[in-house]
Amino acid sequence: MKKLGLMTAVCMGIGFSACDDGRLYEHHVAIPEEGRVVKLTGQLTGIDDWANGYNVVVAGFTDDSEYAVISKAVSANEEGEAEIVLSGINDEVQSVEFCVVNRLRKRILTFQKADLQTTDTIRMEVNQMDVGMYATIQEQLFNTTCISCHGASTFAAKGLYLTEEKSYGAMVNVPSVIRPDSMLVNPGDATTNVLYHVLANDLDATLSRPHHEMISTQATNWPNIVRDWINKK
């Protein structure tokens, strides 16, 4: 009996709230569907350090295009705290990325991808990250592709260390070994430096190791990114 009484009370409760819900629901469906929302939070430095024409953004892509369907610039306060909300992500969007795009919103490189499994607000948490232009070249190019021969072990080809902490000092205003008349990195002028030409594979002299082949399977954007970094200095 006691149990039945409780059940009745619960049912009545449901009955009332269902009545309330009915009105609310009708109101709710009148609001147009605005798509998914991605919220990126992070502790970021170097956002404004990119050369002209590059933008650090949160952007949505379809699987078959490198051009963002939707994007929003990432910014941070003085403490480096960033909080970006990208809304209106429609069904066409298959991936949302924290990335760098160019003026045409073409993806240049990716820092992190969001998991788009859920339909609620999608949260992207970025731990402390230096997304500056040089820091990214170091992290995504030198660390992944170059340091195996240039300094990660006891060996550094042509004495060139491309490891973190050392790479900048080893190249900027330092003469090249293979082309002693040129600098490895000549700030402000990518045409007269060896780093860019090694990557672009347009040195007069052929290298015993064709470097462009090392990066061709990865982002083909690297020679241009390095060129624009040098020209920006």
Ligand code: HEC
């Ligand atoms: C498989 C080993 C290997 C990898 C990986 C490698 N290099 Fe090299 N690198 C060499 C060798 C060997 C030379 C000297 C080439 C020669 O004498 O023809 C060289 C020379 C260079 C030079 C010229 C140095 C100078 O003082 O003139 C630069 C710049 C350079 N590499 C940059 C890079 C960059 C950037 C990467 C990553 C994209 C890279 N290398 C990856 C082996 C490597």
